[in-house]
Amino acid sequence: MAPRRRPTTDPGLRMSDGAFRLFRTLIEAEVGIQIPEAKRPLLVSRLARRLRDLGLDDFEAYYRRVTTDRDEAERARMFDLISTNETRFFREPKQFEFLERHVLPAWTEQAAQGRRPRSVRVWSAACSTGEEPYSIGMLLLSGLPGWEIEILGTDLSTRVLDRARAALWPIEKSQQISEPCLKAYMLRGTGEHEGCMKAGPELRRLVRFQRLNLHDARCEVDGRFDLIFCRNVLIYFSVEGRASVVRRLVERLAPGGYLFLGAAETLAGASEGLRSVGPAAYSLAERAAVPRRRQTLRSVLSNREEGTREAGGPRCS
Numbered sequence: 504m505a506p507r508r509r510p511t512t513d514p515g516l517r518m519s520d521g522a523f524r525l526f527r528t529l530i531e532a533e534v535g536i537q538i539p540e541a542k543r544p545l546l547v548s549r550l551a552r553r554l555r556d557l558g559l560d561d562f563e564a565y566y567r568r569v570t571t572d573r574d575e576a577e578r579a580r581m582f583d584l585i586s587t588n589e590t591r592f593f594r595e596p597k598q599f600e601f602l603e604r605h606v607l608p609a610w611t612e613q614a615a616q617g618r619r620p621r622s623v624r625v626w627s628a629a630c631s632t633g634e635e636p637y638s639i640g641m642l643l644l645s646g647l648p649g650w651e652i653e654i655l656g657t658d659l660s661t662r663v664l665d666r667a668r669a670a671l672w673p674i675e676k677s678q679q680i681s682e683p684c685l686k687a688y689m690l691r692g693t694g695e696h697e698g699c700m701k702a703g704p705e706l707r708r709l710v711r712f713q714r715l716n717l718h719d720a721r722c723e724v725d726g727r728f729d730l731i732f733c734r735n736v737l738i739y740f741s742v743e744g745r746a747s748v749v750r751r752l753v754e755r756l757a758p759g760g761y762l763f764l765g766a767a768e769t770l771a772g773a774s775e776g777l778r779s780v781g782p783a784a785y786s787l788a789e790r791a792a793v794p795r796r797r798q799t800l801r802s803v804l805s806n807r808e809e810g811t812r813e814a815g816g817p818r819c820s
């Protein structure tokens with residue numbers, strides 16, 4: 504993640520009231536993110552450098568570029584620039600404890616009784632640089648040994664998705680991961696990756712990534728999910744925007760599935776069929792069985808990784 508900068512308004516680049524209205528309307532209409540007046544300096548600081556790089560004199564010219572000129576790549580880049588990508592491994596640990604103590608044992612028992620397959624599908628919506636889906640992966644690998652596990656990570660930002668696919672983080676992030684998980688699933692970088700930590704192949708092969716705009720009603724993801732994490736993104740949307748997203752997520756929950764929101768987020772009134780079962784965790788009451796899609800195993804990656812060695816032994820630091 505890029506280091507956080509204090510929002511500063513470039514004195515040479517003033518955003519007029521008219522330009523601010525155009526950008527905030529465009530951004531909310533396309534990706535659901537609301538930009539209140541108080542966030543105008545932040546918007547200006549995030550876009551100003553891009554204007555300079557492109558040699559543009561004012562925000563109106565940049566707006567024309569992403570609208571009238573229909574420069575789709577630049578439009579995607581603009582959304583990249585305005586999104587906040589803060590995340591960490593095992594964020595909101597109580598939700599992971601809830602999964603470990605309640606959900607995984609129940610599923611294990613159901614599988615032993617032949618009441619559910621030994622497979623689990625997970626969607627981490629708005630996954631940022633991947634810490635969330637890889638945390639879920641570590642939990643499931645250790646809690647459901649031998650199960651078929653499939654995790655989809657999606658985000659609006661192609662920049663963070665590239666980083667999530669690389670599965671490479673500064674070694675300081677290892678402090679967010681328990682010692683047993685570090686030893687089992689992470690590799691310590693060497694050579695050009697010195698100072699980094701990389702997800703090992705067993706973990707990486709569980710997770711695939713796809714760009715997806717949660718605000719887009721088409722919601723192009725395949726099948727249903729036993730777990731959906733949609734955390735710390737709804738806060739940027741309007742109440743109506745949140746409710747629409749929650750409804751689409753509920754449509755994607757498998758019977759008996761669980762939805763996890765961020766600690767400060769609510770269902771925004773779209774609570775049909777959901778009941779609160781844990782910390783910002785909701786379950787879908789059992790409904791008419793929906794046939795489970797046949798799971799496909801992705802190709803198994805080689806165990807040999809260039810630029811890494813086993814992270815076992817002392818904690819990465």
Ligand SMILES: C[S@@+](CC[C@H](N)C(=O)[O-])C[C@H]1O[C@@H](n2cnc3c(N)ncnc32)[C@H](O)[C@@H]1O
Pocket residue numbers: 534535536586587588589590591594628629630631632635657658659660663715716717718733734735736765
């Ligand atoms: C603060 S991060 C949350 C990351 C992770 N879920 C967590 O809780 O740690 C918010 C993420 O939402 C993404 N985002 C913002 N608007 C989005 C949208 N309309 N569709 C999909 N992702 C969006 C941003 O790109 C960013 O990566």
